[in-house]
Amino acid sequence: MSNSMSTNVSYEDTFSGPAIPPGWVLTVTGLVEVFLTASAILGNLLFVTVFCLQKKLRTTINTMLFNLSITDLISPILVSSLTGDGFLKRLWRFGYSLCVINKVLHRILLETSLWLTTCVAINRYICIVHHEKYHRFSNRKTLSFALMFSWCFPVATQVYLHTRPNAFRYVEGIFPCVLNVSGVFTLASLTVQIVLTVYSYLAVFLFIRRSRNRVQAHSAGDDTSTNNSKTPSLQEIRTLKVLMAVFLLIIFGYIPVPLVGSIFKALGRPEGLAFLILLHPAIHIGGAVNPILYGISNRNVRESYRQILTGQKIFGRPCCGVNAESQVSAI
Template sequence: MNTSVAVNGTSVRFSQVWTTQVSVIVEIILTTTTLVGNLLFIGAVILKKKLRTAANMFLVNLSLTDILAAVLVSSFAIDAYLHRGWRLGLDICIAHTIIQNSCLGVSLYLTAFTSINRYIYVVHKKIYHRVTNKISVTLAIVAAWVLPSVTYAYILSKHAGYSPVVFRCRGYAEYLKVVMSFYVPSVVTVIFYILIFAYVRKSRLRIQAHAANQTGTNQGPNAHEVRLLKVLLVVFFLVALGYLPNVILTTTYAALRAPTPVDAFILVYPCQHIAGAVNPILYGGCNKNFRDAYREFLTGKLFFGNTTSVTQNTTPNAGDPRQIPLPNRGGTGDRGNQQIISSSLADVTSRQ
């Protein structure tokens, strides 16, 4: 049942209890999956040398934003929904909102820089290794973290406050923050992926038209590269679509100067964290290297390698005279063999 109270002389309608209960259950599932999956992904990249590519460095930072959101955003939201109220003070409430929005902005800027990186790799492969190095990748990652974080910290520290209808703090400078941290990186990402897939299509048509003359030449990205592009594009859409319901609700009702539908706002809130839970599964499902790394990580092979006991190697090496089986002569049983082995080793040593 909905309840309404007067806040500062205005009637405020609270959400139904079942909506917060559903959101809590979904948030717990997504938070747990996000933490396990992204820690597994980061561990695999760190410990598996061949996975330390430029594209994966962007994905590692994307995983870090998902972990940050799970620990500092989802967990606090779960507490607020369970108690149907914020219990940690206004300063932490505002900081929670800043972190939540910053994680969105950082995720989208990381996907934007990833699309630029992939565009250079596919379309301008000859200059890729000249322009893509540790410095350029680091600068791009730092920019992806700093730009949205500073923007939201500046705006929301002055234009955010507690909302009793959603049990959390909300920002009130909606248009500026949405344009800066949602539309700008999203448009950049879409443009560069359109350019990439247009180039891929053009390359395929050229290969088909000149198949007889182009045998063995590299006219475009191979199947593995195209599959990677599709995975990265899906990652972007998961991040963007997860926040889209919240963005639509917020901006639409702000433009209409109408109160946000409380139940809908609370129910769509967990959608923001779907990408964090699904992305590590997507990486593993579409990339054999990640599947192998996950398996080795979970079984401990990435930490300890394939350790085989020395005692298990009982096959003699025919090229080593010290391991040639010797007959039982000059003594009885093992003692006789031991004497012969000792004399053979001494003989081999003297010849060396």
Template sequence: MSENNINFTDDVTTSAEPSELSKFSPGLLTFAAIATGIIMLIGLFGNLLTVVALLKCPKVRNVAAAFIISLCIADFLFCAMVLPFAISGFWTRTWSHGVALCKLVPFLRYGNVGVSLLSIALITVNRYIMIAHHSWYGRVYRKHNIALMILFSWMFSYGMQIPTLIGIWGQFDYDPELGTCSIVPDEFGRSSKTALFVIAFIVPALLILICYARIFWVVHSSEQRMREHQRSQHSNPGTLNNSTVDKRSTIKDNRETKARRNEWRITKMVLAIFLSFIVCYLPITIAKVTDAHVHYPVFHVAGYLLLYASACVNPIIYVIMNAQYRAAYAAALCCPLSRLSGLTSGAYPSSPACQHVIRKTDRTSALASYIRT
């Protein structure tokens, strides 16, 4: 097959126009296919391991972990149901999987991206309420409310694509310029791409940035108050040594400090996840806007690979930034699968790694006293 000829099966429209993929060198496309395959394998293993780890060590789980599980499931589905077709596209430079999959695959791709970003936004809001409005936390994050939030993230991400799926606001079809299936204008020239980008990307991203600005302000103010309190204690050492009340206050402050540090580690981890999401999605967006005619193919391929890497990078962040997650991964790999029965019975897995996580979590379970304002 010539590089400039695009072949399709099952009534996918044929175009004489050279696609974006046809402008890439064979070596570059082969590299992209292999790299995407590696990303897919890492993403499948890493996200599945994260879900199993959080389920196997119940004492590690908290509200944020529920949203992290949702995020991992979305990334796992992206790796399992979208990336194989990306590999095929890089390898064959065409779409050869039929009309039905040409509609389904971009539907899944856009939906999983939406779920991922909304999950990150929900985790960030969780951190914000924990830190800035702690008195609301118990009322907001009840089990049924958490389930409704997760359900909303999935239904909204996929539901807003229904008009495109049925062809009344753009349509999912083969895009000859991209050389793959995506959102294309419908018979009236309408497309949902811009609206999806604004609603499902810009709005959650702005919400996340606003929440983090507020989080940093509250944490900074809290640290200032803590330093002033410590200075006042050092200025009156006799009172501290002779007063039982002050000793209890000091112990309480130490517990709160440990809890605050633990929660701050989780908050920083979520910020790293969001920043990695931006880093992974920004290059391909810039490439599409500034190099629409593909004068620099390497830039586009790098953008695609970063986009796909967003589905496997989060477990790596968990390992690097959180010791509890590292121990939970060790427990997931070491505990027999039969121990999963302990998830419902209350008998936790007894491997040293999991028990280490349980003991460490118990020492930082004073979250109710986190950052008293």
């Protein structure tokens, strides 16, 4: 059997019977993976560069987004690039060790990214809804703990789960490592992350709505509705929407793949492999789009992007005369 016809083996446990995807499906998916890989590397390298060169960008939220960019840099270099090669070559060419590293690293980076976005959401919740207490949590110790937890917890748990005996079964194919590890723990962690993030943003937007209603009532002359609570600015609201978009890109990029696989497996339809492969690049869309979102929500980041891309000096003059750390609106 030729290499181009040996791509179905690792999916025999997922889809009943042989399930050889059409060649055009693998080619298109591989090309999309290459495009997303290049975009993610360039975009996140740009954001990492401006963060390191510009002291005014080193806010609490930007530090978390910097770590998120690091995960979005590691992923295209060590995960999606190898996966894209497997699609284009119709065969995994890197052996068992890299296959295991690829699988484990993908889970670690996904969980780390979600914990980082969860920490961002909690930070915005405290900053806006409980802004009078924010100074207690906005310090280096809290930030260091959040970053250490976001990285160390996924690494410890995923390495433990996936390095136990018989955690993988290796067969020839595009995705040669078949997982024998239960996904219950990963699902539980994912649920906690989603609940915390959604609750934080929902509470923030409800607070903003109530604040607007109080302002409108006060403007109408209803003195009983006056309140000393801070009303978020339009810039803060736009930043919140962008941060929420970052979170949603990760979630809706990851969920369709296992969801489609489970549906077609339940239906016993082997042709579902083609749909599964076509959906696979969605996992990496967030890494390519996130640096653009950072620029949309923050004028300092946009200006730094422009100076680097146009070859202007960054150390010669500040990007912006406003102290970003003093603004809640800073990303």
